[in-house]
C-alpha cells in the first residue's frame with residue numbers, strides 16, 4: 001500500500017514517515033525545503049511547492065497512492081499574519097486536491113483516502129470544549145486559512161470520497177528524528193521550568209487540549225489501514241466478478257505489521273464511522289500554566305520558574321484564541337480511540353529511563 005505524506009519533513013510528518021515505513025507501507029513524502037537525512041531506506045522523497053503545485057503531479061505520476069496525509073502548512077500563526085497570501089496558498093491544498101481527482105480519473109477510479117491535518121484554531125476561542133460543528137469566527141489568518149482548507153477539501157471531495165480532517169491541538173512529543181527549525185512546545189516548557197535563574201511567563205487564561213504526537217500517529221494509522229482494507233476488498237470483489245482488479249488488490253494490501261498493531265474491533269469502529277471531521281486533541285482542558293506545572297511535577301523541579309500571567313500582558317503581533325479546548329468524544333464514539341492524558345504521556349518523554 002503506497003502512502004504519500006506531504007509536509008513529511010515537518011514535526012508530525014517525520015513521525016508518520018518513520019512509523020508507517022516501519023510498519024511496511026511504501027512511503028513517499030513531500031518536502032518544501034528540507035529533505036530528511038534520517039529517512040528510512042526505501043522511503044521516496046519529492047521536492048514540491050504546495051503553493052504552486054510544482055513537483056506534486058510528478059510525485060503522483062510515479063506511483064498510485066492509496067493514502068495521502070497532508071501535514072504541510074505554514075503552521076506558525078505569526079508567519080501567517082505577516083504573509084497572508086502565502087499562508088493561504090500553502091494552507092489551502094488546492095493543487096493536492098487536483099492531483100487526487102486526477103488520480104481517480106487516470107487510475108481506474110482509485111481513491112486515496114485523504115487525511116488532512118487541521119487545527120483547533122478554527123474555533124473562535126470564546127468558551128470551552130468546542131464540538132466539531134461549531135467552527136467559525138477565526139481570530140487570525142492561520143485559523144482562517146486552515147478553515148478555508150477544510151471547506152475547500154470537503155466541497156471538492158464530497159462523500160463518498162474518503163476524507164478525514166483531524167483538528168489537532170498543540171502537538172507534543174519527543175524531538176523529531178531530523179531537527180525542525182522552531183522550538184518544540186514540550187522541550188521549551190521543560191527547559192523553562194527547570195531554569196532556576198530565569199522565571200518564564202505562562203498564560204493563565206489560554207486553554208488548549210494538547211495532544212501527543214503518538215496519538216495523531218495512531219489515529220492516522222487506523223484511518224489508512226481501514227481504507228486499505230476497503231480498497232482490497234473492493235478489488236477482490238471486482239476480480240471475483242471477472243472484471244479484473246487482482247493487481248489492484250495486491251497493490252493496496254495493508255502490510256501485515258500494520259494490521260498486527262491494530263485490534264480488529266478498532267478497524268470495525270473506523271469502518272462504521274459517520275463523520276469526516278474530528279477534534280484530535282488530548283482529553284483535557286489545560287491552561288498554559290497548568291501544562292507548565294504538570295511538566296514541573298514530572299521533572300520534580302517546583303513552580304518557582306513559572307510566572308502565571310494574563311495573555312493580554314504580552315504583545316505577540318497576532319491574536320490568539322483564548323479557549324480552544326476541544327470536546328474529543330467523537331474520537332472514541334466513531335474511531336474507538338482514546339488519546340492520552342498530558343500528565344501521563346509526558347512521563348514517557350521527559351523522565352530519563354533510569355529514574356522510571
Ligand SMILES: NC(=O)c1ccc[n+]([C@@H]2O[C@H](COP(=O)([O-])OP(=O)(O)OC[C@H]3O[C@@H](n4cnc5c(N)ncnc54)[C@H](OP(=O)(O)O)[C@@H]3O)[C@@H](O)[C@H]2O)c1
Nearest residue numbers: 007009010011012031032033034049050072073169170171
Ligand atoms: N505543531 C502543532 O502544535 C500544531 C498544532 C495544531 C495543528 N497543527 C497542524 O499540524 C500540521 C503539522 O504541523 P507541524 O508542526 O508538523 O508542521 P511543521 O513542523 O511546521 O512542518 C510544516 C511542513 O510543511 C512543509 N511546507 C511548508 N511550506 C511548504 C510549501 N510551500 N510546499 C511544500 N511543503 C511546505 C514544510 O516543509 P519544509 O520544512 O521542508 O520546507 C514542513 O514539512 C500542520 O497542518 C499544522 O497546521 C500543528
